[in-house]
Amino acid sequence: MHADIHLTLHTLRSAELRREATEFRQATEFRQPAEFREAAGPRRARTDLRTRLGWSLVELGLRLVNRPVARTRTHLA
Template sequence: MEPHTHLALHHTRAAELQAQADAYRLAAGTKRPSELRTRLGWTLVEVGLRLASAPKVAVAH
């Protein structure tokens, strides 16, 4: 496939996906993305804290 043809198809598909995302965002309302963003943010904070904390050493008896 020609590189220019491939690039044109890529741009067309990207525009279609963006239009679908915009339509979904409008249908879902404006409140949900911020809730999702907040939940994702706190999840990332939790993961970061788990990675930063010292690992617990298992004690064999």
């Protein structure tokens, strides 16, 4: 598959996922009572913390996977 076609497909899928996420967020806000939305401050902070922690773990995992392999010296005598 050509790179430009792959990029176009990726762009379309990304826009589709963003649209679905926005619709889901709006539907969730619509279903929640106003009292709960006003009191969601601590919950949002917890979710943000989880997100940051999750991405930090992903970054750590990628660093561990991409770490260069230590070369051992071989002595030819």
